[in-house]
Amino acid sequence: MKCIKIDKNEWAGGLEAAASTYRLFGPVKEDEFYEFKALEEGRAPDAAAMAVRNTRTSPRSVVYPQAEVLFEYTTDERDPDAHVMKEPEREEKPRAAIGIRPCDAYSFVLVRNNFESPEYQDVYWLRNYEETTFIGQACHDPCSTCFCTTAGCGPFHEEGLDVLLADAGDHYAAKVLTDKGETFMKAAGWGDEIDFPDEEWEGWKTAAGEKIVSEVPTDRLADIDTLALHDADFWDDVAFSCINCGTCTYLCPTCWCFDIQDENKGREGIRYRCWDSCMFPIFTLHGSGHNPRDAKTQRVRQRFMHKLKYFVDRYEAGIQCVGCGRCVQHCPVNIDIRKVCNLMNSFGETESCSVA
Amino acid sequence: MKNPYYPYPVRIDDIVVETEDKNLKTFKFSFLNPEDEEKFAYRPGQFAELSVTGLGEIPIGIASSPTEKGFVKFTVNKVGKVTTHLHRMKVGDIMGIRGPLGNWYPWENLKGKNVVIIGGGFAFTTLRSSIIYMLENREDFGDIHVIYGARSPGMLLYRDELAEWEKRDDINMHITVDAADDPDWKYNVGFVPTITEEKAPEADENTYAIVCGPPIMIKFTQPVLDNRGYGHDHIIMSLENRMKCGIGMCSHCNVGPVFVCKDGPVFTLDQLNRLPKEY
Numbered sequence: 016m017k018c019i020k021i022d023k024n025e026w027a028g029g030l031e032a033a034a035s036t037y038r039l040f041g042p043v044k045e046d047e048f049y050e051f052k053a054l055e056e057g058r059a060p061d062a063a064a065m066a067v068r069n070t071r072t073s074p075r076s077v078v079y080p081q082a083e084v085l086f087e088y089t090t091d092e093r094d095p096d097a098h099v100m101k102e103p104e105r106e107e108k109p110r111a112a113i114g115i116r117p118c119d120a121y122s123f124v125l126v127r128n129n130f131e132s133p134e135y136q137d138v139y140w141l142r143n144y145e146e147t148t149f150i151g152q153a154c155h156d157p158c159s160t161c162f163c164t165t166a167g168c169g170p171f172h173e174e175g176l177d178v179l180l181a182d183a184g185d186h187y188a189a190k191v192l193t194d195k196g197e198t199f200m201k202a203a204g205w206g207d208e209i210d211f212p213d214e215e216w217e218g219w220k221t222a223a224g225e226k227i228v229s230e231v232p233t234d235r236l237a238d239i240d241t242l243a244l245h246d247a248d249f250w251d252d253v254a255f256s257c258i259n260c261g262t263c264t265y266l267c268p269t270c271w272c273f274d275i276q277d278e279n280k281g282r283e284g285i286r287y288r289c290w291d292s293c294m295f296p297i298f299t300l301h302g303s304g305h306n307p308r309d310a311k312t313q314r315v316r317q318r319f320m321h322k323l324k325y326f327v328d329r330y331e332a333g334i335q336c337v338g339c340g341r342c343v344q345h346c347p348v349n350i351d352i353r354k355v356c357n358l359m360n361s362f363g364e365t366e367s368c369s370v371a
Numbered sequence: 372m373k374n375p376y377y378p379y380p381v382r383i384d385d386i387v388v389e390t391e392d393k394n395l396k397t398f399k400f401s402f403l404n405p406e407d408e409e410k411f412a413y414r415p416g417q418f419a420e421l422s423v424t425g426l427g428e429i430p431i432g433i434a435s436s437p438t439e440k441g442f443v444k445f446t447v448n449k450v451g452k453v454t455t456h457l458h459r460m461k462v463g464d465i466m467g468i469r470g471p472l473g474n475w476y477p478w479e480n481l482k483g484k485n486v487v488i489i490g491g492g493f494a495f496t497t498l499r500s501s502i503i504y505m506l507e508n509r510e511d512f513g514d515i516h517v518i519y520g521a522r523s524p525g526m527l528l529y530r531d532e533l534a535e536w537e538k539r540d541d542i543n544m545h546i547t548v549d550a551a552d553d554p555d556w557k558y559n560v561g562f563v564p565t566i567t568e569e570k571a572p573e574a575d576e577n578t579y580a581i582v583c584g585p586p587i588m589i590k591f592t593q594p595v596l597d598n599r600g601y602g603h604d605h606i607i608m609s610l611e612n613r614m615k616c617g618i619g620m621c622s623h624c625n626v627g628p629v630f631v632c633k634d635g636p637v638f639t640l641d642q643l644n645r646l647p648k649e650y
Contacts, residue, residue: 085376088424098424098465099380099403134633135375135618142372241627245647272622275376275615279425286376286427291621298623299613299649302429302450305586307612307626307649317625317649325628 018211019189019200021180026187027059029203033111036202037148040077041113042067051077054113065114065182068158069341073268074119075126077112078143082289085139085275091282100286109146111199117172117179118163118337120149122268124175125167125337128330129271139288148199151176155219157227158340162353165230166338170223171216181219188216231356233334236327239362244324245316249358254315256348261292263342263350264318269335272298293317319355375618378422378467379407381443386462389446391525395493396458397434397446400468411471413437414478415500416609416637419470420617421445421457429453430614430632433471434496436503443468446496446528472617473636476501476581476607484577485513489592491520491563491584495528497609498583502536509541513577518570520547520563520588524556545570564591574600581607593640606640610650626650 021029030039034056041060042049049067051074054060086100112120123144130137130144154161154170163169173179177196180187188211191197200206264270274291277284291298294315299308308314326335336352343351385399402408413419413433420428429451435444449458460466476497486505490498498519505512517536521527527546537544537558547559547566559566563584572578580601582592589608596606612624612631619633627646629635638646 090424098467100378100422100424100467102374102377129620129622132619132633135620136372137618137620138372138374138376242645242647245627271620273615274621274623275428277425277427284425286424288621291615291623293622301611301613302454313649320627321622321625325625328628 016190016211016213016216018209019191019205020207020209021187021189021205022207023062023185023187025205029205030054030059030113031057033199033203036108037111037199038106038108039111039113040074042070045071051112051115051119060114065152068116068154068156068161069339069344071341072266073122073339073341074112074115075122075268077110077115078123078147079126079140079271082287083139084285084287086286088284088286089282090279090284103285105142109148110143111148111150113150114152114180115149115176116154116339117151117170117176118161118166118168118339119268120151120175121168121172122175122337122339123149125269125326125332125335126271128326128332148178148195149176150178150196150199151180153179153181153219153223155182155223157223158344159228160340160343161227161338162229162231162340163338164224164227165233166336167333168337169220170227171220181216190216229353231334231336231338231353232360233323233327233356235360235362235364236323236334237331239324239359241324241328244359244362245320247359247362250312250316253319253350253355253358254312257294257311257315257350258348259294259296259311259314260347261294262345262347263352264292264294265290266341266345268337268339268341269322293321315350319352319359322352323356323359376469376616378420378428378469379411380404380465381468383460383462383464383466384442386460389528390493391523394449395446395528396449397444397528398457399442399444400466401442403465408441411443411468413471414475415504416475416497417471417473418497418617418636419443419445419468419472420614421447421453422467422469423453423456423460424466426453426456428469428615429457430472430611430617432497432500432609432636434499436500436507438504438507446493448493469617473632474634476637478504481579482511483513484579485515485572485575487516487518487571487578487580489518489563489567489571489580489582489584491588492522492526493528494583494585494609495519498581499529499532501581502542506536506539506542514543514572515541516543516545516570516572518545518547518563518566520549520566522549524548524551524553543570562591563588564595567592567595568598571596571599574602574605579605579607583609603641603644604639608638608640608643609636610638610643611636612650
């Protein structure tokens with residue numbers, strides 16, 4: 016297998032060279048945890064940053080910022096274009112996500128289903144996505160909460176990546192997967208091609224996969240009746256401890272719900288979108304005061320049904336979850352998507368067995 | 372790539388106060404750029420996002436018919452932040468319209484069929500669009516019945532047009548009010564379900580009902596239609612839910628796996644029976 020060898024001594028220098036062509040994003044230390052953010056000039060992720068398995072929030076903000084301006088406008092009546100929306104100017108430099116984990120990179124492949132339909136294309140998301148090069152880093156040592164291997168990807172998963180790096184001690188072995196990846200490697204000045212032993216790579220991959228001990232069963236989800244699952248009797252139990260804080264949805268790489276708001280400063284204004292969460296009652300509140308999901312159970316059910324059933328029904332792309340485990344780690348009341356997925360996947364199983 | 376969030380700039384050309392409580396106004400808009408009118412080609416039953424800078428957008432059904440050229444009309448109930456501001460705007464003001472959005476009443480399937488329109492309150496907007504459209508293409512449809520009710524005569528929308536349609540012999544109008552203190556009131560008095568029971572034609576394979584109104588009206592009208600033998604695939608309804616994007620992306624309006632904004636707002640009752648009641 017052809018790989019590019021990146022000596023770790025050449026890591027920072029390569030990224031500095033690439034930074035003249037790309038806006039770089041990567042894991043950055045923020046107090047006691049790491050966030051996936053724009054890298055300041057000359058600040059390549061160091062060994063500690065590259066060892067981070069899950070940044071606190073997912074890297075979705077690289078493509079889909081927490082707040083993003085859609086339009087600018089003026090309300091100044093003397094301006095002939097008063098009240099007419101204008102798209103803001105865009106930064107020309109493309110982006111590169113450095114050290115993104117395979118599950119997080121794969122999340123964009125899933126989320127693309129939402130932002131690109133035959134009828135409509137979300138120009139903001141798609142332009143950001145298309146211009147981003149994903150330089151991934153394989154996970155040799157997954158977390159105990161990881162369940163990527165049963166959520167459609169894995170610690171060495173390549174779909175959604177342009178380059179996959181594997182840590183080989185004093186160097187990275189870089190598997191270049193796309194033309195975009197090749198262009199990035201050139202910009203970084205990394206071109207030391209080596210013949211990497213396939214069996215060593217596969218050995219790493221297998222060893223990493225074996226360290227993942229938790230699983231989500233998904234084999235029955237597609238065939239279960241949607242309405243019956245919606246009306247299942249376990250939702251009150253699942254939702255019992257939920258405090259509707261929304262942490263799960265904000266940390267998640269595959270959550271995409273957003274709100275659109277206007278904000279004026281004097282006579283100038285912006286229309287922007289920002290992340291929203293189906294955990295909040297106002298998310299579905301009608302102008303009349305009626306709220307179709309006014310109870311907590313309904314909102315918790317919505318989150319799991321959306322990820323594990325509606326998405327499955329709609330796109331035939333598996334579940335809307337990559338198994339990163341952030342929601343499992345950070346839920347303040349220990350609600351665990353793996354358990355809920357298990358409940359959902361086994362819905363009706365016992366009855367049908369007893370009938371049989 | 373076309374930006375689906377871009378509202379076409381429009382000017383308010385006319386504002387009509389529709390109801391005696393002054394809570395409903397009809398706004399007539401013309402496009403600042405005439406070519407945008409073509410891009411806004413719509414069908415009755417669709418909606419659009421009305422956009423006011425600094426306040427935001429609201430999804431509102433299109434009340435004009437595509438057969439009416441040179442303008443688009445929306446009837447807006449004063450409810451929240453955007454609509455309250457809209458009610459204070461004046462002729463000549465500039466704002467935006469984004470759309471058309473959503474699906475429409477199934478005109479392809481309704482060709483050659485009898486259509487019974489059942490509407491209540493201010494949900495009559497896209498039904499007005501539909502009636503104008505059907506009358507303009509009268510030969511494409513069989514019998515047309517319209518059952519439309521409001522709380523009182525002064526709460527009926529489009530009263531001049533209702534009176535004109537009453538005079539025609541190619542449309543059967545059944546206007547009703549919950550109660551009337553006007554001694555000259557010459558139409559029906561009674562709730563929509565009661566009038567439906569009395570006036571709606573018998574169901575058959577060629578007759579479709581389009582039902583649009585407040586939840587309470589729908590709740591009591593549906594058993595009437597069931598009794599009269601209307602199949603659930605012959606009952607067409609339009610849903611509302613809180614929306615932001617209008618194009619199936621922000622996920623505010625989902626009902627099970629479908630989005631009201633993109634896959635709807637029009638569904639048959641048969642389709643709704645298979646979805647959670649989250650609307």
